Amino acid sequence: MFVPEFTLTGSLAVVLGWLAVGLLGLLRPQSVIFKQLLFALGALGGFVLSFLSFLALSGPAESLVLPLGLPDLPFHMRLDALSAFFLLLLGMVSAGISIFSISYFCGEEPRRFAFICLHYHFFLASMALVLLADDAYLFMVAWETMALTSYFLVTLDHKLAPIRSAGFIYLLIAHLGAIAILLSFGVLHGGHGDYTFDALRNAELSAFWTTVAFLLAFFGFGAKAGMLPLHVWLPEAHPAAPSPVSALMSGIMLKTAIYGMIRLIFDLIGDVRWEWGMVVLAIGTVTTLFGVLYALMQHDLKRLLAYHSVENIGIILLGLGMSMVFLGFGYPEAGALGLIAALYHTLNHAVFKSLLFLGAGSILHSTGLRNLNDMGGLIHSMPKTAFYFLIGALAISALPPLNGFVSEWLTFQTALQAPILGNGVVRSLVPLTAAALALAGALTAMCFVKVYGVAFLGQQRKPRHESQDTFHGGDAEHYERIGMAFLTACCFVLGLFPSAILLMLNRVAVLLNGAGLAPAALKSGWLWLVPTAPAQASYSPVIFLLVIVVVVLLTFILVRHFYHGRVRVSHPWGCGFPERTTRMQDTADAFGQPIRHVFGPVYLMTRHLPVPGEPSPRYSVKIEDRHWYWLYRPIAQLTEYVSAKVGLLQQGRVSVYLLYSFVALIALLVFVQ
Amino acid sequence: MNLLTGIAFQILQSVFVVLIAPLLMGWVNICRAWLQNRSAPSILLPYYTLAKLFHKDAVIASCASPLFRLTPYILFGCMWLVAGIVPVLVTGLPFAPAADIIALVAVFSLARMFSALAALDIGTSFGGLGARREMLIGFLAEPAMLMTLFTAAFISGSTSLNTIVGSLAHRTFAIYPSLLFAGVAFLMVLLAENGRIPVDNPATHLELTMIHEAMILEYSARHLALIEWAQAIKLFVYMIIGFAMFVPWGISEVGDWAGLLFAFATLVIKLSIAGIVLALIETFFAKFRLFIAPEFLSTAFLLAVLGMLTHFLTQT
Numbered sequence: 001m002f003v004p005e006f007t008l009t010g011s012l013a014v015v016l017g018w019l020a021v022g023l024l025g026l027l028r029p030q031s032v033i034f035k036q037l038l039f040a041l042g043a044l045g046g047f048v049l050s051f052l053s054f055l056a057l058s059g060p061a062e063s064l065v066l067p068l069g070l071p072d073l074p075f076h077m078r079l080d081a082l083s084a085f086f087l088l089l090l091g092m093v094s095a096g097i098s099i100f101s102i103s104y105f106c107g108e109e110p111r112r113f114a115f116i117c118l119h120y121h122f123f124l125a126s127m128a129l130v131l132l133a134d135d136a137y138l139f140m141v142a143w144e145t146m147a148l149t150s151y152f153l154v155t156l157d158h159k160l161a162p163i164r165s166a167g168f169i170y171l172l173i174a175h176l177g178a179i180a181i182l183l184s185f186g187v188l189h190g191g192h193g194d195y196t197f198d199a200l201r202n203a204e205l206s207a208f209w210t211t212v213a214f215l216l217a218f219f220g221f222g223a224k225a226g227m228l229p230l231h232v233w234l235p236e237a238h239p240a241a242p243s244p245v246s247a248l249m250s251g252i253m254l255k256t257a258i259y260g261m262i263r264l265i266f267d268l269i270g271d272v273r274w275e276w277g278m279v280v281l282a283i284g285t286v287t288t289l290f291g292v293l294y295a296l297m298q299h300d301l302k303r304l305l306a307y308h309s310v311e312n313i314g315i316i317l318l319g320l321g322m323s324m325v326f327l328g329f330g331y332p333e334a335g336a337l338g339l340i341a342a343l344y345h346t347l348n349h350a351v352f353k354s355l356l357f358l359g360a361g362s363i364l365h366s367t368g369l370r371n372l373n374d375m376g377g378l379i380h381s382m383p384k385t386a387f388y389f390l391i392g393a394l395a396i397s398a399l400p401p402l403n404g405f406v407s408e409w410l411t412f413q414t415a416l417q418a419p420i421l422g423n424g425v426v427r428s429l430v431p432l433t434a435a436a437l438a439l440a441g442a443l444t445a446m447c448f449v450k451v452y453g454v455a456f457l458g459q460q461r462k463p464r465h466e467s468q469d470t471f472h473g474g475d476a477e478h479y480e481r482i483g484m485a486f487l488t489a490c491c492f493v494l495g496l497f498p499s500a501i502l503l504m505l506n507r508v509a510v511l512l513n514g515a516g517l518a519p520a521a522l523k524s525g526w527l528w529l530v531p532t533a534p535a536q537a538s539y540s541p542v543i544f545l546l547v548i549v550v551v552v553l554l555t556f557i558l559v560r561h562f563y564h565g566r567v568r569v570s571h572p573w574g575c576g577f578p579e580r581t582t583r584m585q586d587t588a589d590a591f592g593q594p595i596r597h598v599f600g601p602v603y604l605m606t607r608h609l610p611v612p613g614e615p616s617p618r619y620s621v622k623i624e625d626r627h628w629y630w631l632y633r634p635i636a637q638l639t640e641y642v643s644a645k646v647g648l649l650q651q652g653r654v655s656v657y658l659l660y661s662f663v664a665l666i667a668l669l670v671f672v673q
Numbered sequence: 674m675n676l677l678t679g680i681a682f683q684i685l686q687s688v689f690v691v692l693i694a695p696l697l698m699g700w701v702n703i704c705r706a707w708l709q710n711r712s713a714p715s716i717l718l719p720y721y722t723l724a725k726l727f728h729k730d731a732v733i734a735s736c737a738s739p740l741f742r743l744t745p746y747i748l749f750g751c752m753w754l755v756a757g758i759v760p761v762l763v764t765g766l767p768f769a770p771a772a773d774i775i776a777l778v779a780v781f782s783l784a785r786m787f788s789a790l791a792a793l794d795i796g797t798s799f800g801g802l803g804a805r806r807e808m809l810i811g812f813l814a815e816p817a818m819l820m821t822l823f824t825a826a827f828i829s830g831s832t833s834l835n836t837i838v839g840s841l842a843h844r845t846f847a848i849y850p851s852l853l854f855a856g857v858a859f860l861m862v863l864l865a866e867n868g869r870i871p872v873d874n875p876a877t878h879l880e881l882t883m884i885h886e887a888m889i890l891e892y893s894a895r896h897l898a899l900i901e902w903a904q905a906i907k908l909f910v911y912m913i914i915g916f917a918m919f920v921p922w923g924i925s926e927v928g929d930w931a932g933l934l935f936a937f938a939t940l941v942i943k944l945s946i947a948g949i950v951l952a953l954i955e956t957f958f959a960k961f962r963l964f965i966a967p968e969f970l971s972t973a974f975l976l977a978v979l980g981m982l983t984h985f986l987t988q989t
Contacts, residue, residue: 376796377736377796379738379740380736380738390740394783394786397782397786398779399779399782399783399786400772400776400779400780400783405776405779409775409776409779412775412819412832413832416823416826416827416832419827419830419985419988424985427985428981428982428985428986431823431827431981432978434819434823435816435819435820435974435978438815438816438819438820439812439816441782441815442782442811442812442813442815442816443812445782445785445786445808445811445812446808446809446811446812448786449786449789449790449793449804449808452790452793453789453790453792453793453794453801453804454793457738457740457790457793457794457796458793458794458795458796458801459736459796528770534770535831535833535836536830536831536832536833536836537773537831537832537833538770538771538773538833539770539771539772539773539776540768540770540771540772543768543771544754544771544772544776547754547757547768547771548747548750548751548754549750551749551750551753551754552746552747552749552750555746555749555750555753555899556746559727559895559899562727563727563728563895564730566730566731567730567731567732567733568730568731568732568733569732569733569734569735570732570733570734570735571734571735572734572735572736572795572796572797572891573732573734573797573890573891574797575799575879575890580797582796584797584798585793585796585797585798585801586793586798586801586802586804586805590801590805591801591804591805593805594805594806594809594967595809597964597967598809598813598964598967
C-alpha cells in the first residue's frame, strides 16, 4: 500500500479506537442512542480490522517497534499471515457480536453499562494485541489484560455467590496457564539474547529443552483453550457471563489460545516432532469425546454450549496433532492439510458458536429462561431467532452445505493420508482418531436435535410465570437479529466457498512450514474443494446446495401440480389417548437418557428413583464431572493442608515473631561462615 | 466425453433411481411373503400405496411449525441428490465428484436430523420417543458406516466413490480380509439405518418398540408418501453403495452404450439377490430389544475398525 506498514498501523489504530470507545463508556451515558452508538463504533472497528487483516493476508509481513514499554524493552509488533488470519477472525466475529450488543446492552443502567462497555472494548483490544505481539513481554502483558478484563465481565453479577466462585475458578486456571506460558518463553529464551520472537526463534536448544518448552506451551495454552483436564472453568464461566461476552470468550478468546499454541509450537520452537503430535492427538481425542458426552447431559443451554466448546477445541487439536505427526515424519503437504483443517475449524467454530451463544442470549432476553426443560415452542414466538439458531445448530453438527462440515471433512481427509506414514503403529492410530471424530460428530447432531427440539419445537412446557413479566416475550430485537443474521451469513459463505478460504489458509501454512498444499489442490477453482488431488477426494458445496434446492422445489411443484395442496388442520393425534399435556413431551434430560444408558461409566451419576407406595414420588438424576473428584479436590485439599501447616507459624504474638528473627539471624551467621 | 451427455445421463440416472426404488421395496416384500408362506402382494404395491397417499388430504396438527411441513420435501430432496451421485450403472458422471463418501454419509445425517426435528415439532410423547431412538441408532451407525467406507478408501487411496468403484472393479480377483470385515459391518449398518429387522421393524405400526414409525406418526397423505418414498430410495442407494464397495463388477463407463446394457443386467441380478438376502435376514431374525441395538451397532463399529487395522497389517 501507499503508507509503509499500512495494515499494521491500521490495526493498531483499531486497537486504540476500541480503547477509546471503552473509555467513552465511562461517561456513564444516560441516553439509549449514545449507548448504542458506542457498540456500533465497536462493530465498525471489527469490520475495519477484518478488512485490514484480509489485505495483510496476501501482503508481506510487517513489523513495528513502539516507543512504549520499559526502558530498553520496547514493544515489538508484527503482522504476518498467521496473525492476519486470527485478526480476521477477531474482526469478523466481534463485529457480529458487537452489532448484537447494540440492542442487548442498551437497557443497562448507566453505571453498569459503563463497566460493561469499558471491559468489553478493552477485552477486544487486548485480544488484538495478543495477536499482534512480536515479543514475549508485550504478549504476556496483553495476555494478562485479556484474562483480567474477561474476568471482570464474567463476574458482572458478583453479588451472586456461584458467579463469584465461577470467576475464581476461571482466574485460577487462567493464571496456571499464564505461568506455564511464561516458563515456556523462559525455556525458549535459553539464557541469552532478548525476548523478541525473532530471538526466541533463533535460539539453539537441545531436544530435551524443546520438548520441555512444547509441553509447557501446550499445557499453558491448553488451559486457556479448555482442553482436558483443564476445561473445568468453561462450563462455569460461560453461563455466568452475559451472552455476548460468552460469545466473545468462546468464539474468540479460546482461539487466541490456539493462536498461541500454533505460534509457539510451529513458529518459535520450529522442528516439530511426531511424538508431540501423538500427545496432542491423544488429548484432542479425549477432549472431543468428553466434551460432547457431557454436553449431552446438560439442560442449561449455556453450559451445554460451553461443553461443546470443549469438544470443538478437541477437534481443532486433532487437526493440529495430525499436522504435527505428518510434519514430524517429513510430509509437509499432509502436514499443511492438517494445519489448514485445524485453522478452518477454528474460524468455523468462532462463527457458529458465537451465533449459538447469541441465540441463547436472545432467548434469555425474551423469556428469562436458561433451563431447556422450561422452554418449548419458541419457534412460534421467535421465528427469526429460530431460523438463525437452526443454521447454527446444523453448522455445529457438521452437516453440508454449511461451514462445520467443511472443516471436519478436511480433518477426515488428513486422517486418510495416514498410509504414507512410515511407522506402523502411528499409521494405524491416526485413523482411529478419525473414528472418534465420526462418533463425536454424530453425537453432536443428537445433542442439537435435543437443544433445538426441546427449546424451539414442541409446545411451551411451562405457562408464563409472573417473574417473567420483565421480559418482552417476543422475537429478538432489531440489532440482535442483524448481528445473528450476519453470523448466519458467515456460516453460509464459509461453507459454500471453501476453496477460496483454502487458498488463504495455504499462505499461513507456507509461512509456518515453508510448504503448502499439493499444487493440484490449489488449481481446482472456486467450485471444487480438493485437498490433495481430484481423483482422491473432492467436494462441491455450491452444487450440493443448488441441487437440493432445485430438487426440493421441483418435488413441491410436481406434488402440487399432479395432486393437490389441500390441508386439514386438526388436533395432534395422541394415538387415541385423550388427555395430553405439554409436560408429556420429552425434556432435555429424557432425550439424553439413551446416552446415559450406553455411556453410563463415563458419568458420575447420582440417581434417585422412587419406591412403590411413596406418597410424593420424585425422580432425580445428577451428573457431575469426574475431574472434580479425582484431580481438583485432592489438589485443593493438599493446598489447604499445606497452608494450614504453614499457618502454624503465624502465632500473632510479637515475642514469637522476634524469636523467628533471632533464629533466622543465627542460622544466617552459621551459613555465612 | 461430452459434458452435456454426462449431465443428461446424471439427471436420467437420478430420475431412474427415484422411480425404480419402490419396486425394490415391492420385491423385498414379495420375497418375505414367500418365505413366510403367505400369498405375496403385487410387486407394484408400494406404487399403489404412494398413489393412494398422494390423493388424500393432508391432516396437520394445529401446533405444527413450518419446519414440520418442509421436512418431507427436504428428506425427499436429500435422497434424490444422493440418487444422482452414487454410481448406479456407470462411473465418471460429471457431478459425481460433488460429494465423496464422507459427504454422502453427511447427507444421510442431514436427513436424519430433519426427520428427528420434525418428530419433536408437534410435542407428542411418541414423537419425542421416536426422535430419541432414531438419533441413538444414528450416532452409533454413522461412525460404523464411515469406518467401513474408510476401509474401502484406504484400499483404493481415495474417498471418491468413482475412484473406489474404478479401482475395485478393475483389479484381479483377490479376497481382501479387510473388505470381509467391512462387508459384515456394512450389512449391519444397512439394516440399522434403514429400519429393518433386527433393529427396527418396518411392518409394525403403533407398537411401543417402534423407532422410525414413531417419528412419522403425525404425518399423513402427501407428506407421508414423500417420507416413505425417500425411505425406499435410501434403501436402494445403500444397496448401490454396498455393491460399489464389495461387488463392483459389471459397472460401465459414461458413453459406453453396450456396457450400459450389461451393467443394467448385472444391476438387476445384484438387486434381486440383495432383496432375497434382506428378506431372509428379516425372516430368520426377530427384532432386538432396543438396548441390544447399541451392542449390535458397536459390534459393527468394532468390525469396521478391525477391517481398517487388518488393511494396515496385511499391507506391510
